[in-house]
Amino acid sequence: MNRIPVAVLGATGTVGQQFVSLLDNHRQFRIVELVASPRNEGKRYKEACNWKLNHSVPDSIADMVVKTSDDPLSAPILFSGLDNSVAGPIEERYAHQGHVVISNASNHRMDPDVPLIIPEVNPDHFSLVRRQPYRGAIITNSNCSTMFLSMVLAPLKAAFGIKSIHVTTMQAISGAGYPGVPAMDILSNVIPYIAGEEEKMEQETQKILGSIGASGLEPARFPVSAQCNRVPVYDGHTETVVVDFETPDKPDIDRVREVLTEFRGLPQEKRLYSAPRQPIIVLDQNDRPQPRRDVYRDNGMVTFVGRLRRDPIGDIKMVVLGHNTIRGAAGASVLNAEAFIALDYFPV
């Protein structure tokens, strides 16, 4: 099979490194270009990059010379791990030039005609690209914390309707990129604030779980109350969630577990390369999921649910966990690209 040439924007950053790692040996894609900031121009990737993952830089990519975002690119698909401070106009420019930009940056997520996709949840939102002004397209995935919450809410909404959501996150330091959080701020500490994160969780969740109508996307209406914290964990965002259902016939816990466990979507049906076999795994031990122990399983693409139980105010409460830089970032983008192709949107 001929692999599609792709480029990685922001290739030396935390998310960019995950892109490089996930796309190495990918069945459908082949990295042909790496783009980083001007200070790295002309360097080999292994020199430009302060590699932070605990396996080596892939041999096939280590010596690739890094380009800058001023350079024209040949790859039709670009994966963007660009920082939000610069991503907006760069992604637009490349989309105007005809590239399909599969972006993890937040800049365009809430644009009305940019799909914010979880392929298991809302692949029909891809159709928004037809409304875009670009020769190419921009496709986004959600904020990492939003990803795991929306994944879990999707089957629950379909089965029982959602009235409201309370969520508190305990987020890993790798979610802040590198250098990111100073050690002096987080060692033996909790920072009860992450700029913009609560707003993203509240808005992006509504967009992802919204529906496509004649006039575009109609967001879901249930309110989300989010409180976001940084904790001294390397990888994995843990979330405590209370869900209040719309249905008057309150489901019992076994029924909720069944709905979550049996959930499947497009990536599973089409057997996409990066798809987890089962998007949501419910753990029954009372002290799981835990980021250190669970988040690396199944290539970091699974969303874990644990401590499923009745809530004294809402209907159920539970703990949700996912790998923030894989399923919550680079892995989400890669799966988005696979789904985009599987649905014959590409070439645009």
Added chain:
Amino acid sequence: MNRIPVAVLGATGTVGQQFVSLLDNHRQFRIVELVASPRNEGKRYKEACNWKLNHSVPDSIADMVVKTSDDPLSAPILFSGLDNSVAGPIEERYAHQGHVVISNASNHRMDPDVPLIIPEVNPDHFSLVRRQPYRGAIITNSNCSTMFLSMVLAPLKAAFGIKSIHVTTMQAISGAGYPGVPAMDILSNVIPYIAGEEEKMEQETQKILGSIGASGLEPARFPVSAQCNRVPVYDGHTETVVVDFETPDKPDIDRVREVLTEFRGLPQEKRLYSAPRQPIIVLDQNDRPQPRRDVYRDNGMVTFVGRLRRDPIGDIKMVVLGHNTIRGAAGASVLNAEAFIALDYFPV
């Protein structure tokens, strides 16, 4: 002033060490007896105790010989830092013998005639001791996480009424005692479960904020939805809280801040020795309070509130923080003893 002789039960444990530290040089109390498990019988305290605080064992106490709970005690007031696995019958026996047991253990907290006291909040509950079958008495303070939550809810309930509470905790390892949490379980990890903790928060909060009637204590009725987590923090429990008020006239944030800031209780009025000048301090920086940076201020006796803001579902959300082994445990007991004396319940 003659200082009242006191004993510490469970003197070598994590809470016991805080008792020893807080009672050293106390204006009203003087430690005359230390009680620990039989394996330490006859040892000097400095040898019996694996001292974990970051200042030295007080000189006045280092060489005191440790007794066991089978020994008769001369001190009229006993501070109990006993582990829940043994505290129940030992505390009862001493109370029957005429001692006033000021306990941090959970065993008797929910007994109908045992007061569960925060002196700023419900000093009138001390009157329950008159219903006790003991020649002495048992007085308890709450679970550490409950302490900070109830402290904050008390003035809010008085001003606006409470309809419901959602709380998620991020609790320090020192709350589990020693040896407590294995490092392999918590380094770079979150454990989303603490046995019995959620139930304690849900029930103890209702008891503390309940009212004394002719037939005894009537618990408050608002439901509490609690989700408790252990995080890699040494001292300080952080809690994210959403409060829904009863009052139809929703207060604005400035009014809520004012109510919290101006809250004072018996310890402040009577200028009790261990009382913080201001029981609740509201911080305005958007990333505070933080356990490492705030929890040691004002001798660990203050409850901090931060990130006070409107909630999309309930009325307000905020972050609450307190020192779990001081205000949430040993310091709470010591302040209870001071209040008990100030209200002339002692000698019983």
Added chain:
Amino acid sequence: MNRIPVAVLGATGTVGQQFVSLLDNHRQFRIVELVASPRNEGKRYKEACNWKLNHSVPDSIADMVVKTSDDPLSAPILFSGLDNSVAGPIEERYAHQGHVVISNASNHRMDPDVPLIIPEVNPDHFSLVRRQPYRGAIITNSNCSTMFLSMVLAPLKAAFGIKSIHVTTMQAISGAGYPGVPAMDILSNVIPYIAGEEEKMEQETQKILGSIGASGLEPARFPVSAQCNRVPVYDGHTETVVVDFETPDKPDIDRVREVLTEFRGLPQEKRLYSAPRQPIIVLDQNDRPQPRRDVYRDNGMVTFVGRLRRDPIGDIKMVVLGHNTIRGAAGASVLNAEAFIALDYFPV
């Protein structure tokens, strides 16, 4: 190929879990029996075991029923991850019964006729088993910190002779087993003491690098000054090492790097299943090796060297790193078994 049936002693412990993980899908071995403490007798492995690794319990083993060390075993080869407090007599008994016990426990390491093996370094020491009084045999691997030090010293000794060694270790918490180090002792802390560790490093290194003569094993004579510390790291022991050579012609750093990099031994020559392609990897970045980033590479079987440079007192100094529960424990035992078979010592 018929796989040899093996058993794991101490199968539920930290090292035992690594045995289970490494032996699952092993080309030569097949786990047929799991032995744990009496309190787990009759339980399925997945229930008996508090599994701590960040992948799942292998399916093939999850439901195996756990035996106790009183039970007779059918497997000819037993891997022992038993705790030192019980390993001694149990291993002896099984060896008398005819089993080959490949042990990670320290009890028999210094027995004169028990080989203490690193297959790259001293495979000729296997011949000591002929002096053993057992129908079977006991084969041991070294203490984890000793492993990485001895691996690095072996080629240096061959090339330049060793006059003396100064080593300071910074050891991971997983080296202390589970529950092991209490979090209250190690969070944001260093414990400058590990019971027995310095003596092991000083003595085991001399035995491993010793030579076999007519009268048995003659230990190497160079003195080792070891200082062992526990640090808040999950996996991976880091060691700072100063080496003083015997040779009067002091080698330059490039020559030392070459000697380390080109070192190969029996496992590489025989292409043993668990052998790293290259036993020692020298890293050139000035801030490597680092436990979190390097220790999981190459299946945890490599010893890393970094910061190779001249020393103002001895000849060279460097940093050494290895995975303490894999190459430093279970992986070492598995490789020992593979080497034992490759050298036709098995069946005994």
Added chain:
Amino acid sequence: MNRIPVAVLGATGTVGQQFVSLLDNHRQFRIVELVASPRNEGKRYKEACNWKLNHSVPDSIADMVVKTSDDPLSAPILFSGLDNSVAGPIEERYAHQGHVVISNASNHRMDPDVPLIIPEVNPDHFSLVRRQPYRGAIITNSNCSTMFLSMVLAPLKAAFGIKSIHVTTMQAISGAGYPGVPAMDILSNVIPYIAGEEEKMEQETQKILGSIGASGLEPARFPVSAQCNRVPVYDGHTETVVVDFETPDKPDIDRVREVLTEFRGLPQEKRLYSAPRQPIIVLDQNDRPQPRRDVYRDNGMVTFVGRLRRDPIGDIKMVVLGHNTIRGAAGASVLNAEAFIALDYFPV
């Protein structure tokens, strides 16, 4: 007593904050000016400063308006917590203007006529200021790791002579300033490299323990082999040390302990305000000193020694610990100023 007006240079940094904390309520000094980088010019200190200590900004200083290093200063004594990247010329300029600059920066430490002082060890080196070309003077204290090592070596050198030193450090993150070490680099990790640190330990130790002769300072000649590591500890540098003595009559451990314990210097004789009663405390428990538990005792001004024992190669080995931002930085400077005044060097 009239307190001498002083200024703090680099007042908002990690060391600057410790200066502010230590000088608040100081018996001899009164902060009248705070100097920070131009971006903070004109701000109040509490706004300019991202305060990181776990008590509050002193009230007396919180509202002081911050100056820049271009401003003329009125205080005769300046405490410099400036970063090395800028300290050199700024300190020189102020010294030329007549100020006494008491500096923690490394820039001028190795200048031949700049004294590098530990008041307990080499107060006679203050006389070097007479050789300086400044109307004022520059006085420096050592690198933090050097401080604790030199303190311990001073009495040992006097008693037994020093032949050589091997030292490995495990250094706290607060030693790297703020933002300093990224959390992604140090959580559950060791970084076996700190730029320039080993050279500083090797050279500064020789200067401090050198002697003043007719032609200036003659450094001590014994070689120091240093290996420096960063570990996930908030405050406190731990060092493993092997000392080889010159004396042919090797002292026993009790004699070494006695020499260390009985060591006193100028700060103790003159009862200087910031002086610890005893500069070196030897701990006898086999797992001490530990940074989290010991480093905050006695106001962070003590150097702790533990695990004093014979070494198989050199004469003794031991563990050394001190508070890197107090005794190892700001507290060292403050004590230097007190000693400078006590010896009547001031006013210059």
